[in-house]
Amino acid sequence: MNWEVASRPSPGVLNRTVLMTGSGTDALYQQRIKIYPRSVKGRFRTFKWGVLGFAYSVYFLLPWLRWERNVGPDQAVLFDIAGRKFYLFDLVVYAQDLFWLTGILLIAALLLFFVTGIAGRVFCGYFCFQTLWTDLYMLIERLTQGDRVARIRLDKAPWSANKLLRKGATHLLWLLAAFWTGLTFTLYWGNAPELVVAWFTGSAPFAAYATTLFLTATTYVMAGLAREQVCTYMCPYARFQSAMFDADTRIVAYDVQRGEGGQGRRKVTRELKSREQRQQQGVGDCIDCGFCVQVCPTGIDIRDGLQVQCISCALCIDACDTIMDSLGWGQGLIRYTSEKQAAGKESRIWKPRTIAYGVALLAAIGALAWSVSNKAPLEMTVVQVRQPLFVRLSDGRIQNSYELHLENKTDEPIDLAIMMHGLAGAELDVGRFGALLLPAQHSLRVRVRVRWRSSHGEKGSRSFFLDVVPQRRKDLGMYSAPATFYLPGDGN
Numbered sequence: 001m002n003w004e005v006a007s008r009p010s011p012g013v014l015n016r017t018v019l020m021t022g023s024g025t026d027a028l029y030q031q032r033i034k035i036y037p038r039s040v041k042g043r044f045r046t047f048k049w050g051v052l053g054f055a056y057s058v059y060f061l062l063p064w065l066r067w068e069r070n071v072g073p074d075q076a077v078l079f080d081i082a083g084r085k086f087y088l089f090d091l092v093v094y095a096q097d098l099f100w101l102t103g104i105l106l107i108a109a110l111l112l113f114f115v116t117g118i119a120g121r122v123f124c125g126y127f128c129f130q131t132l133w134t135d136l137y138m139l140i141e142r143l144t145q146g147d148r149v150a151r152i153r154l155d156k157a158p159w160s161a162n163k164l165l166r167k168g169a170t171h172l173l174w175l176l177a178a179f180w181t182g183l184t185f186t187l188y189w190g191n192a193p194e195l196v197v198a199w200f201t202g203s204a205p206f207a208a209y210a211t212t213l214f215l216t217a218t219t220y221v222m223a224g225l226a227r228e229q230v231c232t233y234m235c236p237y238a239r240f241q242s243a244m245f246d247a248d249t250r251i252v253a254y255d256v257q258r259g260e261g262g263q264g265r266r267k268v269t270r271e272l273k274s275r276e277q278r279q280q281q282g283v284g285d286c287i288d289c290g291f292c293v294q295v296c297p298t299g300i301d302i303r304d305g306l307q308v309q310c311i312s313c314a315l316c317i318d319a320c321d322t323i324m325d326s327l328g329w330g331q332g333l334i335r336y337t338s339e340k341q342a343a344g345k346e347s348r349i350w351k352p353r354t355i356a357y358g359v360a361l362l363a364a365i366g367a368l369a370w371s372v373s374n375k376a377p378l379e380m381t382v383v384q385v386r387q388p389l390f391v392r393l394s395d396g397r398i399q400n401s402y403e404l405h406l407e408n409k410t411d412e413p414i415d416l417a418i419m420m421h422g423l424a425g426a427e428l429d430v431g432r433f434g435a436l437l438l439p440a441q442h443s444l445r446v447r448v449r450v451r452w453r454s455s456h457g458e459k460g461s462r463s464f465f466l467d468v469v470p471q472r473r474k475d476l477g478m479y480s481a482p483a484t485f486y487l488p489g490d491g492n
């Protein structure tokens with residue numbers, strides 16, 4: 001089975017390419033044709049370097065950033081699995097707050113839908129990890145083996161000391177980049193300065209070695225060896241993008257009418273040198289130089305229309321703009337445009353669907369921001385002890401037991417009193433925890449007992465509340481949690 005482009009573009013119409021399977025061959029997999037992307041300069045390439053520089057600075061430097069806290073580690077971003085806390089600058093995320101993660105994932109999905117509906121696969125082209133790391137790996141390749149032509153020559157040449165040295169240097173630098181990527185990820189899960197020393201002295205936990213080596217291997221394979229195959233065959237986002245595209249979505253597209261004219265594209269010859277000559281003969285502006293194809297990291301020809309392999313990186317725009325500038329014919333033969341614009345129709349960015357995504361996105365961001373800024377300083381959960389559910393005491397009273405889980409999410413210790421209400425005449429036994437000092441950012445489990453004599457022989461269960469009352473921090477208010485008191489009878 002192989003993929004092939006169904007049709008060539010017709011002038012004046014953006015060709016939304018249909019991909020077909022099978023062409024009379026029974027091969028199960030398409031053979032990979034190695035791509036040798038050529039370097040290019042231009043505004044989109046510059047922007048992509050900027051995004052790469054920013055993303056790498058954040059990723060590689062963040063574990064080393066120190067952060068002053070009253071309580072807790074001095075690392076700005078740290079995922080403390082053992083302590084079940086995530087430190088994000090001044091925000092401490094507890095295990096109970098992990099529903100925020102759902103909010104973050106929802107925001108990410110809505111942002112993706114919103115942006116993709118407007119500007120196509122810009123996430124793929126500029127911000128995706130695969131793109132960012134592949135760009136770095138290609139840069140290494142260029143530095144060690146040269147640009148496109150030199151790399152093709154080197155691959156064709158027989159093995160020699162020079163080839164061995166260049167290929168060896170490439171793979172060594174790739175492995176180093178992959179290793180530092182994996183190690184940096186690991187450093188987010190522990191105190192970075194200590195963990196890095198422990199890693200190299202053999203005293204780090206097994207998980208640190210396993211994580212680092214796993215990410216080293218995946219980075220090396222994905223960015224160094226698999227590259228565009230990840231985008232074309234493995235990434236699910238590439239598969240469902242078409243559902244988010246419409247005729248107003250900005251995509252990287254070749255202006256077929258301008259490029260092909262009436263007679264198609266032609267190379268520059270003595271008779272077809274100036275634009276006027278070409279226009280007189282009905283020939284388009286595309287000089288068939290192939291620069292746009294040579295720079296494409298996925299190896300496709302944008303002149304064949306929109307293809308599933310296109311990650312919208314816009315490097316073909318830079319390439320073609322360079323050619324058009326050199327000829328003085330005006331940029332934009334390849335450009336960001338929409339299907340409607342390309343067909344000369346009016347195109348809208350703000351459509352009901354885009355607005356709906358935007359509103360949903362703002363609502364999700366607002367809800368998450370509200371939830372984070374209003375997070376409770378104290379958390380209490382009550383679990384009924386069910387083995388046994390109740391005990392009849394020698395004095396005839398019934399006793400139920402409960403386990404309170406208390407978590408102080410503030411930077412200061414809080415002294416607490418445990419109380420109850422809603423069950424008249426009941427006695428609360430908190431054992432040795434009469435007055436409770438809960439240290440800052442700590443949690444505690446407390447076993448309490450409630451004893452009650454039912455004066456009217458009630459059966460079944462009664463609801464009441466267990467309370468914790470901060471003693472000196474009146475501003476924190478009282479925390480109550482519902483509980484159930486079980487009595488003998490009625491199936492209990």
Ligand code: SF4
Nearest residue numbers: 296310311313314316
């Ligand atoms: S066709 Fe152009 S925009 Fe699409 S992946 Fe290739 S270079 Fe990038």
Ligand code: SF4
Nearest residue numbers: 286287289290292320
């Ligand atoms: S870079 Fe521009 S002129 Fe050259 S082949 Fe591509 S579209 Fe044609």
